[in-house]
Amino acid sequence: MPTQEEIYEKVAETLVDALGLDDDEVTPEATLVGDLGAESIDFLDIVFRLEKAFDLKIPRGELFPENLTAGDPNLVKDGVVTEQGVAMLREKLPFADVDAFAEDPQVENIGDLFTVQMIVNYLDQKLS
């Protein structure tokens, strides 16, 4: 079983290839969209590369769920994610740092939950 560090190295390499980055741009805390400039189609590319690099299958929506709040008024109110919404995020994104997000749960910051570390955490559990 690979260590977290080994997983991180491979994830970083994957992101460098998928997003055309320099090696030093990738950090564990970096957000995929905000910091690394990923666009929606890049997530498909990243999933393909991770599957290849780690020789596993990543079911659709398991690592990068889509349409998280889907405009549901119970989940988002006035641009803020509700308690119910935060609970949903914890359930759907068990590998993300939802606690940090919950301190200021602006809906526009949901994308920041997708970090390099989140991918590492996901793979760590998947490979164990």
Next chain:
Amino acid sequence: MRWIWIDRFTEFESGSHATAVKNVTLAEEHLHDHYPGFPVMPGSLIMEGLAQTGGILLGEKNNFEHVVILAKIPKCEFHSWACPGDKLTYKVSLVESSEQGGMVECTASVGERVVAEAEIVFAHVDKTRPEAAAIDQKNFVFSMRLLGVMDVGKAGDGSTSISVKTESSN
């Protein structure tokens, strides 16, 4: 003019790899200006040919049930060029495929000379989406079949590959 940038498949292994060829000719009008006095096949059209080879390889794997679109070219390197009279050989391998799309690795060569290398990512567009309604990929490929582009039973024992039989029986 038809937007078809491959002339013929010469190999087609369903779900695995495919080879197609494109003969570059001075009759192609874009070569008259690209460039004046130095006609070379535009790199973008080489990419299009690779993408058509790879897109059909991926589409065929799923019996053309999905609308396959070119989503991204994560890697693309040009090492050389192709001139009128050259035969470009597009070799494409399907490295990943899922319900959402697929990825291919490919090379374009003239003889032993590698002209371009690329990775191409395709996405499946949901047919129920309004923007996909106008795309009839089966018709696109079928019309190519009429042009003989899918006739690949010319190597080995000369038999038509299963994939082509499947396609033509639809």
